[in-house]
Amino acid sequence: MQPTKTVYGTWSGGRYMHFGEPITEERYIAAIRTAYAKGIRTFMTSDVYGLGEADTILGRALEGFKRDTYCLIGVIGHDIYDGKRDGAKGYMRFTNDVLRPPAQYASYLRMATEKALERIKAESFDGVLLHNPDSTGYSTEPVWKAMDSLREAKLAEFIGVAPGPANGFTLDIIQCFERFGPLIDWAMVIQGPLEPWPSNLLQPAAVKNNINLIARVVDYGGLFHDDVKPGHKFGEKDHRNYRPAGWVETGNEKIEKMRPFTEKYGVTMLQLACLWTLAQPSMKAVAPTLIQECGDHAKQYEEKLADLAALPDIKLADEDVLAIAEIGNNKGCMNLKGGNPTYQDEPVADQWPMNDDLEGVASRWNIKPDEDLVCTM
Numbered sequence: 001m002q003p004t005k006t007v008y009g010t011w012s013g014g015r016y017m018h019f020g021e022p023i024t025e026e027r028y029i030a031a032i033r034t035a036y037a038k039g040i041r042t043f044m045t046s047d048v049y050g051l052g053e054a055d056t057i058l059g060r061a062l063e064g065f066k067r068d069t070y071c072l073i074g075v076i077g078h079d080i081y082d083g084k085r086d087g088a089k090g091y092m093r094f095t096n097d098v099l100r101p102p103a104q105y106a107s108y109l110r111m112a113t114e115k116a117l118e119r120i121k122a123e124s125f126d127g128v129l130l131h132n133p134d135s136t137g138y139s140t141e142p143v144w145k146a147m148d149s150l151r152e153a154k155l156a157e158f159i160g161v162a163p164g165p166a167n168g169f170t171l172d173i174i175q176c177f178e179r180f181g182p183l184i185d186w187a188m189v190i191q192g193p194l195e196p197w198p199s200n201l202l203q204p205a206a207v208k209n210n211i212n213l214i215a216r217v218v219d220y221g222g223l224f225h226d227d228v229k230p231g232h233k234f235g236e237k238d239h240r241n242y243r244p245a246g247w248v249e250t251g252n253e254k255i256e257k258m259r260p261f262t263e264k265y266g267v268t269m270l271q272l273a274c275l276w277t278l279a280q281p282s283m284k285a286v287a288p289t290l291i292q293e294c295g296d297h298a299k300q301y302e303e304k305l306a307d308l309a310a311l312p313d314i315k316l317a318d319e320d321v322l323a324i325a326e327i328g329n330n331k332g333c334m335n336l337k338g339g340n341p342t343y344q345d346e347p348v349a350d351q352w353p354m355n356d357d358l359e360g361v362a363s364r365w366n367i368k369p370d371e372d373l374v375c376t377m
Contacts, residue, residue, distance in 0.1 A: 001071040001126050002158070003186065003214060005278065006308055007042040007287035008035045010058050013301065016049035018237040019222070020291040023301055025057065031290075031305055032061035036070060038309035044287060046075035046131055047116045048091060059120035072122060075162050076112045077131035086349070093349055095136040095143060102142035106149045113155045124155050129162040129188060135339070135352045137161075138172040144180040160186035164216070166350060168336030170198045170373060171358040174205040174365060181209030191215035191283065193258060193276045193328040194223070194251055198336060201367055206282040215277045219288040223251045224273040225307075227299045235294055244334075257327045261320055270307050272324075275314065279321045286311075332376030341369040 013031065014022035023031070032043065045058045055074075062070070082099055083092030092099060094108050113128055128150050130137055137143050138161075150156045161176060163169040167190050177184065187206065191199045192215065199215075206213055221240050222228045230249045234240050255269060262272050274286045288308060292301040316324075335342065337350045339358040347353065354369060362369050 001041075001068065003071050003073065003127070003212075003285045004040070004042045005285055006040045006274075006311055007044055007073075007214060007285050008032065008040050009216070009287045009289070010043070010045040010049055010054040012290035014292060015057075016054045017289075018235070018239050019289060020238065020293045020298075021235065023292050027301070028057060029061040031301060032058065034302065035305055035309065036062070036065055038306065040309050041069065042071040042073065042285065044073040044075060045116075045120070046078075047112060048078040048080055048131065051080050052116070052119050055116050055119035059122065063121070067122065071126045072120070073127045073129060074113060074116050074125045074156075075129045075131040076109065076116065077133055077137065079108070079112075081112070081115075090132070093132070093134045093137060095134055095140075096349075102140070105142050105146035109146050109150060110153060110155070113150055117155070124157075126156065127158040127160060127186060128156040129160045129186065131162050132164055132350070133161065134349045135172065135347060138169070138176045138338075139179065139357070141179075144183050148183050158185035160184050160188070160211075162188040163338075164188075164190060166337040167195070167334060168198060168340065168373075169338030170201050170336065171354075171361045171367070171369070172338045173202050175357060175361045177202075177205045177209045177211055178361065181211060184209070184211055186212050186214060188214040188216055188287070190217045191277050191280060192218040192220050192224070193273050193324050194220040194254060195330055196280075196325050196328055197331040197333075198373065200280070201365070201372060203281040203283075205365060211282060212284040213280075213282045214285040214287055215280075215283055216287045217289060218273050218277050218286045219270060219291075220251060220273070221247070222289065222291045222293065223248065223255060224270045224288070225291065225293075225299060225304050226255075226269045227293055227297060228252075233294065254327050258324055261316075261324060264320070265314060265316065267312060267314075268307050270304070271311050274308070274311050275316050276321060276324050279316050331372075332374065334377075335375045336373055340373055342374055
């Protein structure tokens with residue numbers, strides 16, 4: 001089964017990623033079952049979330065549902081078995097040469113996939129995505145031969161790449177599409193009305209290589225759920241505390257300029273964000289983060305879930321898509337990860353200097369790194 005238009009990710013709910021107020025295990029399981037009942041039929045999980053706990057809880061939540069009635073996606077790549085955690089940067093990528101040589105990539109990926117399936121109590125994934133790869137993961141053949149071997153082993157029907165969690169990796173993703181496009185079916189990227197850049201730069205390459213895209217963070221850190229307003233207090237461990245000062249205020253100002261479109265189409269702010277995103281080239285699915293915010297004025301988690309599940313099957317007019325993109329234009333708003341002209345230090349897991357190969361990618365796709373991939377604010 002291929003991914004459906006709406007996707008439920010196990011990073012939602014605050015249990016494994018620090019967003020808002022963590023919901024209880026009972027509520028977490030009930031929400032997944034409710035998502036299924038309301039028509040959300042794609043579920044995505046990663047072995048790094050809770051060091052496998054998210055897999056286990058998802059398996060419990062899906063128990064009793066016929067396996068051929070939903071799409072199951074696993075996301076792997078951080079070595080939670082032999083690797084060490086490096087603070088906020090997470091676990092070492094399995095491609096780190098301290099852990100293993102390329103000849104062992106396939107055995108690691110098979111092991112990690114099988115262990116995830118054991119936790120979920122499933123025989124196979126519909127798809128497996130490579131999670132937050134380093135430069136080696138984007139650019140080398142042994143990685144993608146190893147990923148393809150998961151299909152040969154009947155552990156997955158399709159494979160793909162899931163960059164992040166930081167934004168960027170633009171030239172690296174395009175390079176990956178160019179080199180391994182015949183193997184790659186799906187890619188998950190950051191995209192939404194308040195973050196059209198930089199994913200808009202890679203969409204032509206996705207179209208050319210017949211790669212479908214899933215958008216995450218469509219909700220823009222929860223703002224499109226319409227209950228994070230200026231003055232909102234985030235919890236001490238909330239990841240959104242690392243965003244630049246003023247992002248809530250600026251985001252809400254732009255959202256108010258988009259609100260007339262919700263009235264025109266009879267949709268909520270989250271639904272508008274999803275519809276705008278699905279109007280982008282190669283975009284086939286949306287996976288917003290569902291968050292139970294702190295405070296008396298927060299919407300209930302279940303209300304946000306119902307909002308996503310009720311996403312209408314309508315198409316925004318082309319002129320409205322362009323107008324919303326103009327309002328949300330964020331070009332140059334941040335330093336991007338991956339190959340970047342402003343990074344001159346030694347390569348690390350999520351950032352590295354430009355090289356001749358990436359310069360070639362930029363030239364072929366008419367991208368000017370010094371103008372298109374740098375922070376100007």
